Amino acid sequence: MSAQPPAGEAEKNIEIWKIKKLIKRLEQARGNGTSMISLIIPPKDQISRVSKMLAEEFGTASNIKSRVNRQSVLSAITSTQQRLKLYSKVPPNGLVVYCGEIITQEGKERKINIDFEPFKPINTSLYLCDNKFHTEALSELLESDQSFGFIIMDGNGALFGTLSGNTRDIKQKFSVDLPKKHGRGGQSALRFARLREEKRHNYVRKVSEVAVQNFITNDKVNVAGLILAGSADFKNDLNGSDMFDQRLSAKVIKIVDVSYGGENGFNQAIELSSETLGNVKFIQEKKLINKYFAEISQDSGLVCYGIEDTLKALELGACETLIVFENLEVTRWTLKSAAGTEVILHTTKLQESDRSIFMDKDTGQEMEVVDQMSFLEWLAEKYRDFGATLEFVSDRSSEGNQFVKGFGGIGAILRYKVNFEQVHGEVQMIEKPSSPPTEETGAPRLLQEEATPVPATVHVAVQAVAADEIANELTAENETATLGDSIAMIANQPEEATLQHFPTPAHTLDPSPSISSVFTSVQSSTTKYGVVPFENSSNGAVLPTLDLFATLPTTNPNVTIIGEEFVSVKHCLLGRLVARPSPSPSKPVKLSTSGIHDGRVTTTEGSDPAVCSPPLSSSATPPAPDLSGLKVLHTHPQAWGQITHFLASLPPGLEKLDSSSTSAAAAKVAKLAAGSADGTTSEAAIASRLAGEVYGLDVLREGINDRAGNVTRFFVLGRRDDVTDGSGSGTASGERQLGGKGGARKTRTKTLLHFRVPSHENPGALADALAVFKKWGLSLTSFYTRPEPEVADATEGRDGEAGQGKEGAVEEAGEEGQDGNRWRYIFFVEFASKVGQEEAVAAALEELRGVSRGLAVVGRWGSR
Structure with a gap:
């Protein structure tokens, strides 16, 4: 992980955020009359001059006719004079004072008096009495x-x-x-040319040395970016010179051509680089959040999100970089119970309307409020105590908006992994059989969260109705079932695809929190098979799956595709708008595998019928409930594009939040309903009817897809080691050993591969690669592309094999260098071959290898 930024830079960012919050509060303040004073004193001004000016203003204000306004103005001027007596001279960055009486939201008058030194010099001199505070000068300070x-x-x-x-x-x-170029000199012409080059070299060296003197202080670069400008090649010579300090070279953000030198060239360079300068902070924010997302996609375990997990990581000293939305509206409450115990709560404005969260559970009385402050202000004051760096981000970029909407606006990059389930102590084993499982009882390893009366927290190792919240714990705790093989899948919609491909009940379905974790489970042999979504008839390809296939030879070389399933997607609107009795979570639930596989959910001996979901065919949903009370909608990002017509019919102003899966959305809504006093919530989820049954939610609307025939294709993943035909990819014969549908007659084989073209500058390079399939009579069934921004070392795969050759890497790197293209594409091609075309497939792959780069076969599987 990277080192923390200097303390001065971090403190400056915090001061900027504090002034932003102060400006926002001051702009909203209003008063009666002209009793609100705004005073700004620039550096090098005199306190005595300002005190004299205020004395004169005091005499002038004594003539105000309105008695109430006169007394308010005189009181504000007196308070300002008293504040100035605390300073013997104007601070180096100037002094800002705001004083006066404001009208609160309750209609009461409250006097405020604020004085501070800005974080950087302010060159504005201001004195105004008005019915509002003037913050324009501070706002200009933030822009620069x-x-x-x-x-x-x-x-x-x-x-x-x-x-x-x-x-x-x-x-x-x-x-x-500098000497100019000329053709004179006779026999001394070469000597003159050498003298000219020597002087140019000395000039570049002098510029490099002076640049260090001006832009590096205490061995640190003192500017956010560096622009090189000039009218000749000197600027390029400087940027490519070994004499130019590498610390400054890394800060170069643009090189511009200008028509002049000196000050005129300086002014022109500023104009030409204005757009770049405006986006520097924006780019830095995008890089920070992309680093956070990269840790999530790699399943490194070095990230956390949400207030509870982030605070726990802070307490453990595990946070390296704390990332917080700059406008996060969360209040930190310090409460005292009747027993004298201190209780810390963090609430949003919506949660504060529910006064039950402030009640003492033992006495039923509302707890005493000891302190109340903004959670962001508390973080700004305390983050250094935990050894972390605090970074504020906005929601103006696509990455920032995703971080705010999808992760709650708070998270952290960690120094080391933290098991939050163990740290919080919220998840405990409530049943662990001491005897080996039997076919009648299955293998009931149950996990349940304390104080969470939601059926979603029940997990049975032989079926796939567990919640996303315990998926990580299950991955760590679940042992391979003795009845059959374990199958990893994301807890989104693959339950149906998994049960289609593995109809035999003797399998353990292990929900995973993300697509990448399914790949990791299969690669590490945690599970034998995996099920992941690949494409949807409405939205197209599932991009995370494509990206994982692109890096398969290096990250998960033992993973391959061994089968496919098509599942109809039928979205429902799930929620709890009407109160109903909550199910009791007091007893563990045992579910039989047979009930799941024939479309029913049944209980085994010892279960509590109140906790189990009702049969899927007997939903008691009231017809067309009123949706005007809905405030927030949750679902997986892929689902939004599949229900656009339904979204247009909903009340305006509805907030839409992304979830990691549709099951996670349903689980969140179920928790909100369970935590409310009347068991209802104004939030709803887009998920399947099965999710509604599992999490105990009402089906408010059904069949809300834009297209009635909305279908998702899933790939079944397996290990190359287990494929019996030795090809390194799944085939129909290999598939029959899975205990799935592979025993059915397969009439053709599908193959998915990916490759790059040698050079994007070569016209027809992609056409040459695709022509190979036509030549050998192979039918293309799908084609996708993904950009590959960072040019890495070439990886020349052989039919999806993990081993890479150095010669291929050198060859491709050289061609990329000639191309000069820093943005290349990786092409995914799926083709079908019939029985008897094995030799044609082999020949096509051999020929394709000659006209492409980085060819890798992701998998082969039987298809009807």
């Missing part, structure tokens, strides 16, 4: 919170300057007299 360095160099000299907001500063400049 970064400094950028400029180096302007041409054949006449060099200039070094900085730009911070609208403030331009020339730090140093010097002139140079």
